Amino acid sequence: MTRQRAQDDKAITALKSLLGQRLSLSKSDLALHGRSESYFAPMLPDAVAYPQSTEEVSKLVAICAAHELPVVAWGTGTSLEGHSLAVRGGVVVDFSRMARLVALRPEDMDVTVQPGLTREALNEELRATGLFFPVDPGANAALGGMAATRASGTTAVRYGTMRDNVLALEVVLADGRVIRTGTRARKSAAGFDLTGLMVGSEGTLGLITELTLRLHGQPEAISAGVCAFPDMGAAVAAVTDTIQLGLPMARIEFLDAASAAAVNAYAGMDLPLLPHLLLEFHGSEAAVAEQSRLFGEIAADHGALGFDWSVKPEERKALWAMRHNAFYAILATRRGARALVTDICVPISRLAEAVEATQADIAAGTIPGPILGHVGDGNFHAVLLIDESRPEELEEARALSDRMVRRALALGGTSTGEHGVGMGKLDFMPAEHGDGWQVMGDIKRALDPKNILNPGKLVPQGD
Amino acid sequence: MTRQRAQDDKAITALKSLLGQRLSLSKSDLALHGRSESYFAPMLPDAVAYPQSTEEVSKLVAICAAHELPVVAWGTGTSLEGHSLAVRGGVVVDFSRMARLVALRPEDMDVTVQPGLTREALNEELRATGLFFPVDPGANAALGGMAATRASGTTAVRYGTMRDNVLALEVVLADGRVIRTGTRARKSAAGFDLTGLMVGSEGTLGLITELTLRLHGQPEAISAGVCAFPDMGAAVAAVTDTIQLGLPMARIEFLDAASAAAVNAYAGMDLPLLPHLLLEFHGSEAAVAEQSRLFGEIAADHGALGFDWSVKPEERKALWAMRHNAFYAILATRRGARALVTDICVPISRLAEAVEATQADIAAGTIPGPILGHVGDGNFHAVLLIDESRPEELEEARALSDRMVRRALALGGTSTGEHGVGMGKLDFMPAEHGDGWQVMGDIKRALDPKNILNPGKLVPQGD
Numbered sequence: 001m002t003r004q005r006a007q008d009d010k011a012i013t014a015l016k017s018l019l020g021q022r023l024s025l026s027k028s029d030l031a032l033h034g035r036s037e038s039y040f041a042p043m044l045p046d047a048v049a050y051p052q053s054t055e056e057v058s059k060l061v062a063i064c065a066a067h068e069l070p071v072v073a074w075g076t077g078t079s080l081e082g083h084s085l086a087v088r089g090g091v092v093v094d095f096s097r098m099a100r101l102v103a104l105r106p107e108d109m110d111v112t113v114q115p116g117l118t119r120e121a122l123n124e125e126l127r128a129t130g131l132f133f134p135v136d137p138g139a140n141a142a143l144g145g146m147a148a149t150r151a152s153g154t155t156a157v158r159y160g161t162m163r164d165n166v167l168a169l170e171v172v173l174a175d176g177r178v179i180r181t182g183t184r185a186r187k188s189a190a191g192f193d194l195t196g197l198m199v200g201s202e203g204t205l206g207l208i209t210e211l212t213l214r215l216h217g218q219p220e221a222i223s224a225g226v227c228a229f230p231d232m233g234a235a236v237a238a239v240t241d242t243i244q245l246g247l248p249m250a251r252i253e254f255l256d257a258a259s260a261a262a263v264n265a266y267a268g269m270d271l272p273l274l275p276h277l278l279l280e281f282h283g284s285e286a287a288v289a290e291q292s293r294l295f296g297e298i299a300a301d302h303g304a305l306g307f308d309w310s311v312k313p314e315e316r317k318a319l320w321a322m323r324h325n326a327f328y329a330i331l332a333t334r335r336g337a338r339a340l341v342t343d344i345c346v347p348i349s350r351l352a353e354a355v356e357a358t359q360a361d362i363a364a365g366t367i368p369g370p371i372l373g374h375v376g377d378g379n380f381h382a383v384l385l386i387d388e389s390r391p392e393e394l395e396e397a398r399a400l401s402d403r404m405v406r407r408a409l410a411l412g413g414t415s416t417g418e419h420g421v422g423m424g425k426l427d428f429m430p431a432e433h434g435d436g437w438q439v440m441g442d443i444k445r446a447l448d449p450k451n452i453l454n455p456g457k458l459v460p461q462g463d
Numbered sequence: 464m465t466r467q468r469a470q471d472d473k474a475i476t477a478l479k480s481l482l483g484q485r486l487s488l489s490k491s492d493l494a495l496h497g498r499s500e501s502y503f504a505p506m507l508p509d510a511v512a513y514p515q516s517t518e519e520v521s522k523l524v525a526i527c528a529a530h531e532l533p534v535v536a537w538g539t540g541t542s543l544e545g546h547s548l549a550v551r552g553g554v555v556v557d558f559s560r561m562a563r564l565v566a567l568r569p570e571d572m573d574v575t576v577q578p579g580l581t582r583e584a585l586n587e588e589l590r591a592t593g594l595f596f597p598v599d600p601g602a603n604a605a606l607g608g609m610a611a612t613r614a615s616g617t618t619a620v621r622y623g624t625m626r627d628n629v630l631a632l633e634v635v636l637a638d639g640r641v642i643r644t645g646t647r648a649r650k651s652a653a654g655f656d657l658t659g660l661m662v663g664s665e666g667t668l669g670l671i672t673e674l675t676l677r678l679h680g681q682p683e684a685i686s687a688g689v690c691a692f693p694d695m696g697a698a699v700a701a702v703t704d705t706i707q708l709g710l711p712m713a714r715i716e717f718l719d720a721a722s723a724a725a726v727n728a729y730a731g732m733d734l735p736l737l738p739h740l741l742l743e744f745h746g747s748e749a750a751v752a753e754q755s756r757l758f759g760e761i762a763a764d765h766g767a768l769g770f771d772w773s774v775k776p777e778e779r780k781a782l783w784a785m786r787h788n789a790f791y792a793i794l795a796t797r798r799g800a801r802a803l804v805t806d807i808c809v810p811i812s813r814l815a816e817a818v819e820a821t822q823a824d825i826a827a828g829t830i831p832g833p834i835l836g837h838v839g840d841g842n843f844h845a846v847l848l849i850d851e852s853r854p855e856e857l858e859e860a861r862a863l864s865d866r867m868v869r870r871a872l873a874l875g876g877t878s879t880g881e882h883g884v885g886m887g888k889l890d891f892m893p894a895e896h897g898d899g900w901q902v903m904g905d906i907k908r909a910l911d912p913k914n915i916l917n918p919g920k921l922v923p924q925g926d
Contacts, residue, residue, distance in 0.1 A: 107703065107812040150652040161650050163659070164627065179899040185808040186840045187624050188877035189613040189663055190895055191884055191921055192903045196626070196659035200652055217709040240570065246680040287750070345648040349570040377649045414651035421654055432653055436642040439910065440655045446909035447902065458654055 004068070008089070011067035012047055015091065018059055022050040022097070033074055033092040036082045037139075039340045039386070039394060040423055045072065045086035050097045054170060054178055054209040057093065061207065061452075062176030064091060070455050073203040075145025076118065078137075080341050081422025083149060083202050087456035093207060095144055101125050102210065109215045110167060110184055115144020115208050122213075131215040134159035137418065138324050144208045149420040150200030154323070157376030158250040158282065159216060161418070166199050170210035174448035184212060197443075202420055203454040205447050219282035222250070223292045224316040225309025227299050228274040232256065232359070234302040235275045236352040239375050241298045243348065247291050249376055251280040251320075256359070258370035259326055259383075266329030267322050272305065277375070278323055285311070330370045330383045337385040340397040344408035345379040345417025354411055358382055358404055365400065367393055379417035406431070421458045429458075467531070471552075474530035475510055478554065481522055485513040485560070496537055496555040499545045500602075502803050502849070502857060503886055508535065508549035513560045517633060517641055517672040520556065524670065524915075525639030527554060533918050536666040538608025539581060541600075543804050544885025546612060546665050550919035556670060558607055564588050565673065572678045573630060573647055578607020578671050585676075594678040597622035600881065601787050607671045612883040613663030617786065620839030621713040621745065622679060624881070629662050633673035637911035647675060660906075665883055666917035668910050682745035685713070686755045687779040688772025690762050691737040695719065695822070697765040698738045699815040702838050704761045706811065710754050712839055714743040714783075719822070721833035722789055722846075729792030730785055735768065740838070741786055748774070793833045793846045800848040803860040807871035808842040808880025817874055821845055821867055828863060830856055842880035869894070884921045892921075 015023045024030075025047050034044035046069070051057045064071045070090025077084055086092055099116030106129050113122060120140045122133050135146060137153035145151075147169070152161035159165065168182030171194075181194035198206055229235040239252060255263065255278065260271040279295060281288040288311065296307040310316065322329075331339055346354045355371060362369040362382060373380025382404065384397040405415045405428050415421075415428040429437045441460040444451075451462075478486050487493075488510050497507035509532070514520045527534045533553025540547055549555055562579030569592050576585060583603045585596050598609060600616035608614075610632070615624035622628065631645030634657075644657035661669055692698040702715060718726065718741065723734040742758060744751040751774065759770040773779065785792075794802055809817045818834060825832040825845060836843025845867065847860040868878045868891050878884075878891040892900045904923040907914075914925075 105810070105812065107707075108810040109706070110810070150656075152650055152652075156650060163650075163656065173898075173902070177898050179897060179902060181896075181899055183872075183877045183895070184810040184875040185842075185871075185877045185880060186811075187615055187619060187626075187808055187842065187880050189615075189806075189879045189881050189883040190877045190888065191663070191892060191900070192668075192906060193613075193626065193656075193659045193663055194896075194899055194902060196656045197906075200654070200656055205655075217707065219709070243572070244570075244680065246682070343652075345650060347568070347571040347573070347647040348649075349568065379648075379650065408648075409646075412647040414646045414648040414653050416652045417648060417650050418652050420652040425653065429654060432646070433644075433657075434642060435636075435640050436644055436657055437654070439636070439642060439657060442909040443655060443660075443906055446905040 007067040008046060008069055011063055011069040014063045015047065015049060015060060018056065018063065019049055019051065022052070024048045024050070033077070033094065034086060036085055037078055038080045038082060038424070039338050040082040040085060043085040043087050045092040046089045048092045048094055050094050052097045054172065057172045057207055057209050058176045058178050060091070060093065061172050061174065064452055065175050065450060068450050068452060070452055071207070072454050073144070073148060073207050075116065075142030076140065078139035078141045079145065079149055079422060080419045081424035083420060083422040083457065085423065087423070095142060098209065104129070106131060108184060110212055111215055112210060112212045113143055114210060116142050118142050119146065126215065130218050132218050133213055134216050135162055135165055138327070143211055143213065147199050147208055147211055148201065148203050152418040154251045154253055154374060156374060157252055158248060163196060163199050165214045166195055166211055167214055168212040169195050169198050169208055171198055171206035172209055173206050174450065174453050202422065202458050204444055204458050205453065221285040221288045221311055222280060222282055222316060223288040223309050223311045224280040224319050225292060225307050226319060227277050227307040228272045228305045229277065230274065230303045232275050232355055233352045235277050236375065238277065238299050238302040238304065240348055242295055243376065245294070245298070247294060249279060250282040251278070252376040253278040253323055254373050254375040254380065255326060256371040258368065259330060259372045262329040262333045262370055263322055263326055266325065266332050269322065278319060326372055327383060331385070334368060334385040336387065338388050340384040340386060340394070340401060342382045342384065342401040342404050343379070343416050343419035344404050344413060345377060346408050346411045346413030348378045350411040350413065351375060351378050354407055355380060357407055361400060361403055365396055367396055369400065377417060378413065423457065426457065470530040471509060471532055474526055474532040477526045478510065478512060478523060481519065481526065482512055482514065485515070487511045487513070496540070496557065497549060499548055500541055501543045501545060501887070502801050503545040503548060506548040506550050508555040509552045511555045511557055513557050515560045517635065520635045520670055520672050521639045521641050523556065524635050524637065527915055528638050528913060531913050531915060533915055534670070535917050536607070536611060536670050538579065538605030539603065541602035541604045542608065542612055542885060543882045544887035546883060546885040546920065548886060550886070558605060561672065567592070569594060571647060573675055574678055575673060575675045576606055577673060579605050581605050582609065589678065593681050595681050596676055597679050598625055598628055601790070606674055606676065610662050610671055610674055611664065611666050615881040617714045617716055617837060619837060620715055621711060626659060626662050628677045629658055629674055630677055631675040632658050632661055632671055634661055634669035635672055636669050637913065637916050665885065665921050667907055667921050668916065684748040684751045684774055685743060685745055685779060686751040686772050686774045687743040687782050688755060688770050689782060690740045690770040691735045691768045692740065693737065693766045695738050695818050696815045698740050699838065701740065701762050701765040701767065703811055705758055706839065708757070708761070710757060712742060713745040714741070715839040716741040716786055717836050717838040717843065718789065719834040721831065722793060722835045725792040725796045725833055726785055726789055729788065729795050732785065741782060789835055790846060794848070797831060797848045799850065801851050803847040803849060803857070803864060805845045805847065805864040805867050806879050806882035807867050807876060808840060809871050809874045809876030811841045813874040813876065814838060814841050817870055818843060820870055824863060824866055828859055830859055832863065840880060841876065886920065889920065
C-alpha cells in the first residue's frame with residue numbers, strides 16, 4: 001500500500017464518520033458519478049458524498065485537504081466537457097441534498113438558493129410571483145453547476161449568462177474556510193470581483209454552497225416564431241440587421257438544414273430543408289407584435305420564406321420543445337451514435353464565415369455534423385455523430401472540433417462560448433490565453449496549493 | 464543613503480534612459496499627480512512617466528520590478544477615494560499619451576481603445592456611427608481608469624457598469640509580461656474571468672494598456688423628465704414600482720430637498736424644495752412616450768407633483784447638465800468647503816430606510832450633507848461639506864461616512880457602489896468581505912509578489 005493510498009483510506013474513514021450513510025461507496029453510485037453526458041471514458045471516484053449543509057461541506061473539504069484527497073463538485077452531471085469526471089479519483093460531492101430555495105425577495109427581484117436546486121425547479125417555485133430566472137442551457141441543470149461552468153443558452157442574448165445573473169455566492173475554499181462573495185446590492189466597486197472569479201471556475205477554486213441570483217419580471221406578452229432562409233449567409237445577415245436595429249430579441253436560434261431534417265424526422269414537423277431562425281420577443285402585447293412585424297420585414301429583405309409567429313403559449317412551447325429536443329433529434333438520425341458536441345463563439349461579423357467553413361469541413365469528411373446555435377451571441381455548436389465502435393470516427397470528430405476552435409480563435413473568438421473547458425478544451429487554453437493561462441495557474445496555486453479541487457481541469461497541470 | 468533609496472535612484476536612471484523627456488521629475492508634475500479630487504492629503508510620487516506604447520509600459524514595469532519601485536496608474540485623476548495617490552512614492556504612469564481609438568467595428572458594436580482616451584472623446588469619435596458608449600460616471604474620466612475602478616454612474620440601471628461593458632483587456636503584469644484577457648466574442652466559458660478580475664482591481668494586479676468595449680445603438684428617441692415627491696419614501700416607492708413593472712429606465716436619479724435647493728441657487732432653477740427623481744427613457748418615439756406616460760401614472764400614485772417630460776434635446780441636456788453639476792452646486796452652498804463624498808449601495812427594498820437614516824444622522828450633526836444618487840441601482844451619495852481649517856469637521860464627516868457604510872453592510876449592501884476602495888474604504892474591507900479579503904490578498908501576492916503595483920490600496924497590507 002502506497003503512502004497516498006493509506007492517506008486516501010484514512011480520509012474515507014474520516015468522511016464516513018462525518019457523513020455516515022451519506023458517504024456512498026456503492027459501485028452503482030460510483031459508476032453513476034463517474035460518467036459524463038459526452039464522449040469521455042468513465043472515470044470513477046473513490047466515494048460519493050451527499051452533504052446536507054455548508055458546515056458539512058466545509059468539514060468534508062478540510063478532511064480531504066488534510067489527506068490530499070481530490071474533491072469534485074457534482075450538480076446534475078449534465079455538463080458536456082467532462083467537468084465532473086474524477087480524473088484522479090477522490091470524492092464526488094453530490095449536491096442533490098442541498099437543493100432548497102433559501103430566501104425569495106420579490107421586492108428586490110433576487111433569490112438565494114442552494115446549489116443543488118435545478119433551474120426548472122426554481123422557476124416552478126417562482127411561478128406565482130411574476131418573476132423568473134432566465135438562464136436556460138437546455139438541460140435541467142443544477143444552479144450551482146450552472147454558475148461553476150458559466151452556463152448560458154438560448155436567452156443569453158437578452159438576459160445575459162450566469163456571469164450576469166449571479167449577485168453573490170457562498171463558497172467553501174480548499175482549506176474548508178467558508179467565504180461570502182458579493183452582496184445583494186445591484187452593483188459594487190468594493191475590491192476584486194470574487195463572485196465573477198468563482199463563476200466559471202469549474203470547481204477548481206472552491207465549492208459553491210449557496211447562490212444569490214437576479215430574477216427578472218415575467219413579460220406581459222411573448223411572441224415566438226420560425227423562419228426559413230435560402231442560405232446561412234442570409235440568416236446571419238438578418239440576425240446582424242436585427243441586432244443593429246436594436247430589436248430586443250429574447251432568443252434567436254439557428255438550425256441548419258441538416259438540423260431541420262433531423263427535427264422533422266424526430267417530431268413529425270415539416271420544416272423546409274433550409275437554414276432556420278427561431279425567435280422570441282418579450283414585452284407588452286403591442287411591443288412584441290411590433291417587434292415581430294419588424295423582424296418579419298428584415299427577414300423578407302434577406303429572402304426569408306415568411307415569418308410565422310404567434311403569441312399563443314401552446315405554439316411557443318411546441319417551438320422551444322422542438323429546439324430543446326434538437327440534440328436528441330440529431331442523435332436519433334444515426335442509430336447508436338454518441339455525440340461530440342463542439343461549442344465555439346465568434347464576433348457576430350465573423351459568424352457566417354465560421355459556420356460556412358465548419359459546414360464545408362464537415363462535408364469533406366465522413367461523419368454527420370448538423371449545426372445549431374445561439375446566433376445572437378455568435379455562439380454555435382456542431383453535433384458530431386460518432387460510432388463508438390470505430391475509434392477513427394472519434395479521431396475525426398476531435399480533429400474537426402480542433403479546427404473549429406483554431407478557426408474561432410483566428411476570428412477573434414473563444415474556444416468555448418458556454419460549455420466550458422473541462423477536459424475537452426484544456427488543450428486550447430495556451431492558444432487562447434497565452435501567458436494569461438499561467439496567471440490562471442498562479443491564482444489556482446494561491447487558492448488551492450495542494451491542488452485538491454477538481455484536479456486535472458482548466459489550469460496548467462504542474463504534475 | 465538607504466539600500467532602498469539607492470535602488471530607487473537606479474530605477475529612476477533606468478527609466479530616464481527608457482523614456483527621456485517623457486519621465487518627468489518636475490515639482491509641478493509631481494504635485495499635479497500627487498493630489499486627489501477628494502479630501503486626502505497630497506502624496507507625491509518620485510517621478511511621472513508618460514509612456515507611448517504597451518512595450519514602453521512593459522519595460523517600465525520590468526525596471527520598477529527589478530528595483531522594487533512602486534508603480535501607480537493614472538488616467539485623469541478624477542477618482543474620489545485617492546486611488547492614484549502614491550502612498551509609498553514611486554512612479555505615477557500617466558496614460559495621456561496613450562489615448563487613441565485603436566479599432567472601431569460598428570458591425571460588431573465594439574471598439575478597442577487605449578486607456579488614456581476619455582469617455583467623452585470616445586463618444587465624440589462615435590458620433591457619426593449611430594453607436595455610443597453608455598457608462599457615465601459624471602467626470603470625463605479616462606476609460607482605463609473607469610475600468611480599473613469599475614465605474615458606473617447614471618446609466619448603469621439600463622446599460623450596466625464597466626463590469627458589463629468591458630469585453631477584453633490588454634494588461635501589463637507586475638513582472639512586465641503582457642497578457643490579453645477575454646476576446647471579442649460576446650460570451651465565453653474558457654476559464655477564469657481574468658477580464659472581470661482586472662476590472663475593479665484599481666491598478667493592484669496589472670496596468671491596463673488596451674480595452675475592448677461594448678457599444679450600444681443610439682436610441683431613436685430619448686425622453687427625459689423630472690418629478691417632485693412629497694417625501695423620500697414616496698420617491699423610492701415610485702422607483703420600486705417602476706422597476707417591478709419592467710419599465711426600461713435608461714437613467715433614474717434622486718436629488719433630496721437640500722440638493723434641489725443647491726441646484727436652484729447654482730443654476731437659477733426653481734425646483735420645489737422637495738425630493739426629486741430625474742428620469743430618462745431610450746427607445747422608439749412611441750415607446751418612450753408610452754414609458755413616460757406610464758411612469759407619470761406611477762409617480763401620481765405616489766403623490767408626485769406632476770411629471771414634466773420632453774423629447775427635446777435641449778431640455779434633456781439642461782436636465783442632465785443640472786444633474787452633473789449638482790456636485791458643484793452643492794459645493795458652492797458653502798464657501799471654501801471641500802467635500803467628502805460617500806458612496807454606498809443597498810438592495811432597493813432597503814433604500815428608503817438607508818437614505819432616511821442617513822438624513823437623520825446628518826441632521827443630528829453640524830455639517831451639511833445633501834444626498835443624491837443612482838436610485839435604480841440602490842446607490843446613493845452624501846456630499847459632506849467640510850471646512851478644511853476645522854479638523855473636527857473632517858472627523859465628523861468620516862464618522863458619518865463610517866456609519867453609512869456599517870448601515871449599508873447591515874442592510875445587505877456594499878461599502879461602495881461605484882467610487883471604489885482606494886484609500887477611503889480600505890478599513891471596511893474586513894467587515895464587508897470577511898475571509899474573502901484574505902483571498903484577495905492571496906491573489907495579489909500571487910500576481911504581484913513584490914507588491915509594486917499601487918501598494919497600500921485595496922488588499923490586506925502585510926507590512
